[in-house]
Amino acid sequence: MIGIGNLLYLSLSVIGPCNYCASTSMILCWAGMEIGFIATIPLLSGYASTYSLSKESVLKYFCIQAFSSAIIFLGGVILYETYSEYWSMWLALAGLMIKLGVWPGHFWVPGVASGISEFPLFIMLVVLKVAPIALLINIADFMELGMHLVVLGVITATTGALMGLNSAQFNQMLACSSITHMGWMCVGILLGGIWVYFLCYSVALGFLLYFKCRGNTQMAALVLLSFSGLPPFLMFVGKWVLLSMMVTTSVHLVVILSLLISAFLSLSFYLMFSYGCYLDSSSQPVWWLLRLAGSF
Known part of the structure; x- marks a missing residue:
């Protein structure tokens, strides 16, 4: 059964990508991704059968996602402060590679997935990828990769x-x-x-x-x-x-x-x-x- 708390976290993990799709500012887009990321942390450990393995997976996921979010945010700061679109877009691209599990940022996906159960695994591999994929499409069009x-x-x-x-x-x-x-x-x-x-x-x-x-x-x-x-x-x-x-x-x-x-x-x-x-x-x-x- 899904409790009230888990239902709230699930709603926030869905609202995050929706907020990204409805936003026109880079800050709001970044905030939308972070809302979904923060709301998923309790879900990763709430459905685990092995609690110790779940805590390890949650810690790995939190560190990796926080690091990639910091890289994307740094790219936005460089864009607004120095107007250097080249370096800001490459930093954002590097952060998205880690978030989406694209080489060379793929190393964390098997370790995190092995310690969580089916429902949070679907959230991690599907729902939380909507906003980063949409941002990657925009960056690919802008940079002509x-x-x-x-x-x-x-x-x-x-x-x-x-x-x-x-x-x-x-x-x-x-x-x-x-x-x-x-x-x-x-x-x-x-x-x-x-x-x-x-x-x-x-x-x-x-x-x-x-x-x-x-x-x-x-x-x-x-x-x-x-x-x-x-x-x-x-x-x-x-x-x-x-x-x-x-x-x-x-x-x-x-x-x-x-x-x-x-x-x-x-x-x-x-x-x-x-x-x-x-x-x-x-x-x-x-x-x-x-x-x-x-x-x-």
């Missing part, structure tokens, strides 16, 4: 796929999957279609965490296959939109092949965890992880 953002997206997608191959815990796998999908979204920022991809990812992740929380492992295994982008699953729509835009805009073949290779690498650990979920008859993830580790 072009191939810089594409290169970051390819490296991020490949890094997340390689990290996912070494994942032994379900939440860590979802964190590595989030890093991989953020790489695709970086490419989508340049080409368009990012919100279609983000919507498909949000719906798929929401259903996966819901079925996992309810103990319906067979449906969770089926939804988990959707993240691979295979037809006729939902994520196929998002990846097909981006791939079609890459072809029509004559993106270099190396970029397309790199993203497809990262998708194939991700498919291997999706199949591994989906196989374990499907064979699991209990609601305790420890047993199917042990059986799965012994079968390879």
Whole structure:
């Protein structure tokens, strides 16, 4: 059950991104992101089954997000004090890379995700990404990043796929999957279609965490296959939109092949965890992880 306090925090975590979308000032946009960030801190520890691990994850999340917010705020101060748009935008871009878990600011995502439960994990990987993605779109248009953002997206997608191959815990796998999908979204920022991809990812992740929380492992295994982008699953729509835009805009073949290779690498650990979920008859993830580790 969601208590009154948790309902208040959840409302604030949703109001924060909405405040960003309705604001025209950089200070108000930054404040909107911070409202959602502060409201999520109690949610991260409120639903945890292992309290000590939850406190460690909350501390990691707080330090990383506070550091990235300080970098973004410093960029705004430089913009207003010295009118140096170049350095202020690069500082804001660096802070957003850390907030969104884009390479090289991806290091914190698996460590934080491994210590929290399903509901705050959805808030962290979906709801709190709306405002930073919108700000990244504006910065990318202003700075004309072009191939810089594409290169970051390819490296991020490949890094997340390689990290996912070494994942032994379900939440860590979802964190590595989030890093991989953020790489695709970086490419989508340049080409368009990012919100279609983000919507498909949000719906798929929401259903996966819901079925996992309810103990319906067979449906969770089926939804988990959707993240691979295979037809006729939902994520196929998002990846097909981006791939079609890459072809029509004559993106270099190396970029397309790199993203497809990262998708194939991700498919291997999706199949591994989906196989374990499907064979699991209990609601305790420890047993199917042990059986799965012994079968390879």
